[in-house]
Structure formats: structure tokens, C-alpha cells
Amino acid sequence: MLQTHGVKPTYQRLAILGVVAETRLHPTIRSLHAVLVKQIPTLSKTTLYSTLELFAAKGLVRSLTIDPSEVRYDGVPELHHHFYCAVCRRVLDVDITCATGRIGELHGHRVDEVHGYFKGVCRDCRSKETRSARRSSPPKLKDKLRRSPHV
Amino acid sequence: MLQTHGVKPTYQRLAILGVVAETRLHPTIRSLHAVLVKQIPTLSKTTLYSTLELFAAKGLVRSLTIDPSEVRYDGVPELHHHFYCAVCRRVLDVDITCATGRIGELHGHRVDEVHGYFKGVCRDCRSKETRSARRSSPPKLKDKLRRSPHV
DNA sequence: GTATATGCAAAGAATTTGCACTATG
DNA sequence: CATAGTGCAAATTCTTTGCATATAC
Numbered sequence: 097m098l099q100t101h102g103v104k105p106t107y108q109r110l111a112i113l114g115v116v117a118e119t120r121l122h123p124t125i126r127s128l129h130a131v132l133v134k135q136i137p138t139l140s141k142t143t144l145y146s147t148l149e150l151f152a153a154k155g156l157v158r159s160l161t162i163d164p165s166e167v168r169y170d171g172v173p174e175l176h177h178h179f180y181c182a183v184c185r186r187v188l189d190v191d192i193t194c195a196t197g198r199i200g201e202l203h204g205h206r207v208d209e210v211h212g213y214f215k216g217v218c219r220d221c222r223s224k225e226t227r228s229a230r231r232s233s234p235p236k237l238k239d240k241l242r243r244s245p246h247v
Numbered sequence: 248m249l250q251t252h253g254v255k256p257t258y259q260r261l262a263i264l265g266v267v268a269e270t271r272l273h274p275t276i277r278s279l280h281a282v283l284v285k286q287i288p289t290l291s292k293t294t295l296y297s298t299l300e301l302f303a304a305k306g307l308v309r310s311l312t313i314d315p316s317e318v319r320y321d322g323v324p325e326l327h328h329h330f331y332c333a334v335c336r337r338v339l340d341v342d343i344t345c346a347t348g349r350i351g352e353l354h355g356h357r358v359d360e361v362h363g364y365f366k367g368v369c370r371d372c373r374s375k376e377t378r379s380a381r382r383s384s385p386p387k388l389k390d391k392l393r394r395s396p397h398v
Numbered sequence: 399g400t401a402t403a404t405g406c407a408a409a410g411a412a413t414t415t416g417c418a419c420t421a422t423g
Numbered sequence: 424c425a426t427a428g429t430g431c432a433a434a435t436t437c438t439t440t441g442c443a444t445a446t447a448c
């Protein structure tokens with residue numbers, strides 16, 4: 097997989113690609129580090145940053161800027177779009193194909209990537225919303241869950 | 248305009264909304280500050296951050312995360328999508344209406360915002376690309392134009 | 399006069415860089 | 424061995440916060 101894309105398969109890179117490709121949780125650098133350190137105790141975030149940038153350049157992963165505070169990574173090769181829940185901060189896959197054919201050209205610009213970002217409140221969080229929750233004042237950022245769920 | 252959205256019209260807010268609403272350059276906090284300080288020398292970035300967060304909450308502007316390094320703001324009320332040029336880092340409007348009707352509901356999730364982000368190289372930068380430019384090594388981030396164009 | 403808005407300075411957090419060390423072929 | 428990958432620590436930059444001052448109704 098790595099060789100076919102011109103990337104030297106090191107121990108770290110294989111482990112990183114494994115996690116990104118098998119999960120659909122759209123991990124962040126931080127969550128990847130938290131998970132992978134168990135397996136590779138010396139793994140640094142520097143390596144994660146450079147490796148994921150390399151993977152993105154080689155088309156092995158896509159980087160998502162749907163979460164305003166952290167970059168998310170997607171290792172599923174099929175082009176698809178995403179939903180971001182402002183409450184639980186999960187990123188979910190959306191399977192509509194609309195606009196995905198626009199890769200190539202648009203208004204004379206060369207289009208390399210198309211990202212469809214839908215933002216709102218996911219089904220799970222909607223059902224948990226209570227009147228008391230709606231009534232409370234908006235949380236400060238540091239009280240919000242800045243940390244996304246594992247991986 | 249401000250009163251109708253439940254926002255007290257202060258001097259700063261009027262000036263900020265004026266710039267964001269009249270330009271189509273999708274300004275950042277930094278570029279807004281650079282422009283507005285000429286008119287309001289004491290204007291702080293703190294005020295810009297809190298004001299634009301307020302405007303976004305009231306639906307007066309939309310915040311775009313298409314530029315991975317800075318939040319962009321869009322004051323044009325009509326729903327539209329965006330193109331990001333990886334070379335000159337401009338954000339351009341795109342007039343396709345695809346997926347804009349998805350606001351409301353999707354897979355049971357409540358959708359408040361839809362963002363269509365197209366990324367690539369804009370028409371102007373394509374025509375400027377020379378063989379020597381293509382041959383040069385990728386620039387370091389600090390050598391890239393981190394600063395977006397004015398406003 | 400009380401509530402809200404503004405602004406400064408400091409803190410917080412994600413990302414990038416410099417450089418030394420290590421592993422790969 | 425030479426090249427390329429890794430990792431630590433420091434630096435950079437965007438964003439948020441705490442609190443003091445100023446403004447508005």
C-alpha cells in the first residue's frame with residue numbers, strides 16, 4: 097500500500113496508516129498520538145504531523161478542516177462528505193454524491209479536492225437535549241469538550 | 248441591519264459589519280484588523296473575535312474554515328460555496344447551488360450550515376505557473392504567503 | 399447607575415521549525 | 424556509508440480568557 101504510492105514503509109508509517117485507514121472516527125493528531133503511543137512509546141507528534149502531511153500529498157489520506165479547532169484525517173479512499181456535530185464534536189460520514197463530480201475544473205480553476213461539510217447537531221445529541229440544557233448559558237470554550245473522542 | 252438581528256449597534260460593530268458585508272475577499276481577523284485600525288486606532292483583536300462570533304451566532308456572517316490556518320468570514324447573505332487557491336490563498340465565491348437544500352435534516356441530524364469547499368489552483372495562478380516554478384522545491388510554511396491579501 | 403462593550407496583557411493550544419540522533423538500504 | 428526518517432525542545436501563530444476601563448441606555 098505504501099510502496100505503491102512512493103512512500104517508504106517504516107514501522108511508524110505502517111502503524112499510523114493502519115489506524116487512519118481502519119477507523120471512521122476521523123482522528124486528529126492528538127487522538128492518533130494518544131492511541132499509537134501505547135504501541136510505539138517514543139512516537140512524537142512531529143512524526144505524526146510530517147507523516148500525515150506526506151500521506152495527504154500522496155493521496156493516501158484526506159485532511160478535513162471541518163472541526164474549527166483541529167485538523168481531522170480521513171483514510172477512506174472513496175470520496176464522500178462529512179457532518180460535524182457542534183455538541184459532541186464527532187465527524188460523521190455523509191453519503192451523498194452531490195458535487196463530487198466537480199473535481200477537475202470549475203470556473204476555470206483547477207479543482208483537486210471537494211469537501212462537503214454539513215454542520216449542526218447529530219441525531220444522538222438531539223435526542224439527549226433537554227429543556228434544562230437548552231436553558232443553560234453557552235459553555236466557555238475550555239468547558240466544552242475540546243478533546244475529541246478517542247481515535 | 249444590526250438592530251433587526253438583536254445586536255446593539257456600536258461604532259465598532261457598524262464599522263466591522265460594513266467591511267465584512269461589502270467585500271467579497273473573505274477577510275480574516277488579521278486582515279480586518281489591519282484595515283480597520285486605520286479608522287479605529289484602538290480597535291483590538293479581542294473585539295474582532297467577540298464581535299464576529301456574535302455576528303455568526305446571529306446569522307449576520309458565516310465563518311469559513313476553508314483556509315486551514317485562519318478562519319475566514321463571509322458577509323454575503325445568499326448561501327453559496329467557495330474555492331480556495333492553494334497558491335495565492337484567496338477564497339473565491341462559487342455559484343453552484345448543489346447541496347444547499349440540505350439545510351434542515353440529513354440522516355436524522357439537524358443541519359444548520361452547509362459548506363461546499365473546492366480546493367486547487369485558481370485560474371490566475373494556473374496561467375502564471377512556469378516550468379521553473381514547478382521545478383522548485385516546495386516552500387517552507389514561513390516562506391509561503393502566510394498573510395492573505397488585504398481585507 | 400447598571401449592564402454591556404471594549405481593550406490590554408497574559409494564557410492556552412495547534413502547528414512548525416532546527417537540529418541531533420537513528421534507522422534503512 | 425549515505426540518505427531519509429524520527430523525535431525532542433523551542434518557536435510561531437491563532438485563539439481564548441481575566442480583568443480593568445469605557446460606553447450606552
